[in-house]
Structures are given as C-alpha cells and as structure tokens.
Amino acid sequence: MTVAIVLLALFGSAWLLAVIEGWITTGRLSPAAPLYSGLAHLGRESIVPRSPDRVFFEAAPVLLMVVAVLGMAVLPLAPDLVIADLGTGGLFINAALAYVLVAVIMAGWGPDGAYAMIGGWRFLGQLIAYSMLIVMPITAVAMRAESLVNTAIVGSQESLWNIVYQPLGFVLFFIAAMALSFRAPFDLPTAEGELGGGVDAEYTGVRLAVLRLARLTLVVTLASTTTVFYLGGWYGPLLPPWVWSLVKTLAVAVSMMLAGRYLPRIREADLMRWCWVLGIPLALVNIIIVGLLILVVP
Amino acid sequence: MSAGQQYLLLLGMALGVVCVVLSLYGLGRAIGPTRQEPGKDVPASSGVLSRDPVWGRYHARYYGYALLFLAFDMEMAFMYPWAVVYKEVGMVALLDMGVFLAILFLGLLYGWSQGAFRRQ
Numbered sequence: 001m002t003v004a005i006v007l008l009a010l011f012g013s014a015w016l017l018a019v020i021e022g023w024i025t026t027g028r029l030s031p032a033a034p035l036y037s038g039l040a041h042l043g044r045e046s047i048v049p050r051s052p053d054r055v056f057f058e059a060a061p062v063l064l065m066v067v068a069v070l071g072m073a074v075l076p077l078a079p080d081l082v083i084a085d086l087g088t089g090g091l092f093i094n095a096a097l098a099y100v101l102v103a104v105i106m107a108g109w110g111p112d113g114a115y116a117m118i119g120g121w122r123f124l125g126q127l128i129a130y131s132m133l134i135v136m137p138i139t140a141v142a143m144r145a146e147s148l149v150n151t152a153i154v155g156s157q158e159s160l161w162n163i164v165y166q167p168l169g170f171v172l173f174f175i176a177a178m179a180l181s182f183r184a185p186f187d188l189p190t191a192e193g194e195l196g197g198g199v200d201a202e203y204t205g206v207r208l209a210v211l212r213l214a215r216l217t218l219v220v221t222l223a224s225t226t227t228v229f230y231l232g233g234w235y236g237p238l239l240p241p242w243v244w245s246l247v248k249t250l251a252v253a254v255s256m257m258l259a260g261r262y263l264p265r266i267r268e269a270d271l272m273r274w275c276w277v278l279g280i281p282l283a284l285v286n287i288i289i290v291g292l293l294i295l296v297v298p
Numbered sequence: 299m300s301a302g303q304q305y306l307l308l309l310g311m312a313l314g315v316v317c318v319v320l321s322l323y324g325l326g327r328a329i330g331p332t333r334q335e336p337g338k339d340v341p342a343s344s345g346v347l348s349r350d351p352v353w354g355r356y357h358a359r360y361y362g363y364a365l366l367f368l369a370f371d372m373e374m375a376f377m378y379p380w381a382v383v384y385k386e387v388g389m390v391a392l393l394d395m396g397v398f399l400a401i402l403f404l405g406l407l408y409g410w411s412q413g414a415f416r417r418q
Binding site: 003041042043045046047048049050051061062065066069070073074083084085086087090091109111112113114115116117118121124125128129131132135136139140142143146147148196197201202205206207209210269272273276277280281284287288291292294295 | 415
C-alpha cells in the first residue's frame, strides 16, 4: 500500500513537472501533453545503432529509472509514509545516486557515437565536481540528527529547519543536486545546442521515452531529497504532512527548472574548477560551523 | 520491518521497475516493429560511420582532479560514522576530524599551487 502511494506521488510529480516545464517553455498549459508525447514515443521506431555495446545501450535507461525510484524509496513523505526507513538512509541515497553516473556513462559508451561519447565523458568530469558537494552537506545534516535514518533527520528539524540552521550546506547541496540531475545549466552530457542531444542522441522511440521519464523522475527524487534534508520534510502548519512534503518537493523541483532557464550552460572545466576551489572549502567550513553550533546550541 | 525485509522490498522494487520498462518495450514493439534498413543505424556522425572506435578521439583531461577526488572520497567513508556519533563525543571529535581534514586540505592547496585546477 505504502509502495503504491509513494510511487503514485513520484510519478504524479514527474507528470506535473513535465506539464509545468511545457508551460514554461511554450507558454501553453496542456495537462495531457506528456501523455500524448509518451504514447507517440511508443509508436516510433526504436533504432539500435550499428556497433553498440548492446548491454550498455540497453541497460542505461533502465538503470537510470531504477536509481530514481530506489532513491525515492528511502525518503519519507510523512512519518509513516516511507517505503523502507533504512538505518543507513542518508548513505543509501548517496549510493543509489552514484549509479546515475554509471547509467549516463553507459548511455554514452554504448552506441559508439561521437556525440554520445563526449556527453558521457563530460558527465564523468561533472561528477568529479559535484560529488563532494553532495556527500559533505549530508554529513553536516547527519551530525545534527545524530542518525542517518531519514525520518530521524526530518525529526531533528521540528523546531528549526536545516535551511536556517545550515544555509551554506543547503546552497551547496542544491547546486550539486542540479548538477547531478544534469538539467540546465548543468546539462553538459545532453547539451542540445552543441552535442546534438549528447547521450540522448542515439536513443529513439520507446527507449528515449524511458530515458526522459527517468530524468524527470530523478529531478523529483532529488527535489524530495532536498526537502527531507533541508526543508523540514513533512513539517508545516494546518495541512496534513504528506501535502507539505509534496508541495515542498514540487517547489524545489520547479525552482531548479526555473534557475536552469535563466542561466547559461557552464563549461565542464569551469564547473570542476569552481567546485574544487570554492565549493569544497565552503563545504568543509560548513561542517566546522555546524559542528561548533551543535556544541554551543544543543 | 526488519532490515532484511526492507532490503528485499527494495530489491523487489528494482525488479518491478525493470519489468515495467520491459513491458513498455513490449508495448512499443506491439504497436509497430522497427524495420532494419542499412544506413538507418549509423550513429549520429554526419551519416558516415567512423572507421575507428570513437573513444580514441576524445581525451578526458581531468586525471589530476580524479586523484584528488579519490582522496576525498575515501575520507567521506570515515565521515559518515563520525557524523552519527559526533554529538556524543563532542569537541574531541571535531578536533580529531579537523586535523584529518586539515591534512587533506593541505593536499588540495598543494594541488592548487601545482596547477591541478588549470584547464589542460
């Protein structure tokens, strides 16, 4: 039952996100457009490139989808509305999200096409940049909650949300989450203008539909992660807990997309340089500040 | 639920997602099969199939970063258990990890001074 509700929330949010994305880009609000688009993809040809690494080519969209769903499985929507409240929840999210890289590299390597290959390698460079900014802020969150259980992490924010307690960590995590979901301005692996779709370039038909759905789901999962770690999860006045979770998740996801719309694409070399020269020292400072705060203000 | 059951549930979900995707593939095939024609399956490269494998043409120039990344990634393996018990142990834990992080940070500074973060 819980599984069904959480999955419904996940894919419902992904659908809403697709509608909003269409609304932002085209100015038309058409709720059925994602469904039509998906159906159209089902009817199109699914071409497999001539000399692919067939296993990688087929595995990539499926793996991305599995990763997004598994990440969501350990995130609570409400105190009792979580599929698996693992003792190592914070770490599990990390471990699951690490496979995003694997999936994208597989999608890049599989078809043996130049654009896809360059997209895959670029995402590897992007990982070296963003990865530390994902894991270090999570450590600071776990320090405050004294636990890696996600419900306990939300519970620790009852009086004060983490976005107020550790704003620096939130900013770093938000940027890193955007980079991890490889949407604009961090859409290096799929850069439409310069790589002709990048890792998407060789995918057609139903495989492309799965890949795109997986990317949207990944955005929802990451927005939900941000909500759980920094925005106090289900806490909020008046409305029932799960509504607050969904509202916050959608707000984060939409702000990610809006931010992407108004920023130019970042070069991989610049991204790596900024993340290492600026981001990682700031993340360490965040850990030290939070450490002192915890000792001073219990 | 015990931990074992939770992991089983997660495994089941992973398999379930795979099954859903496979059934989507089946549906796509049922609606209309793909006709295999010569020339249709050339990867996007101006219509010409490249002679050599394409990975030979792109050089991943971030091995300096990759080495630093390895160091920091190993450090994170220690940070998680440390973070969980941090409040109990208190100031000593902060100092211990501070020394450890300072040494790593020196590595970062050294790499910076040697131009590890410059575009190659």
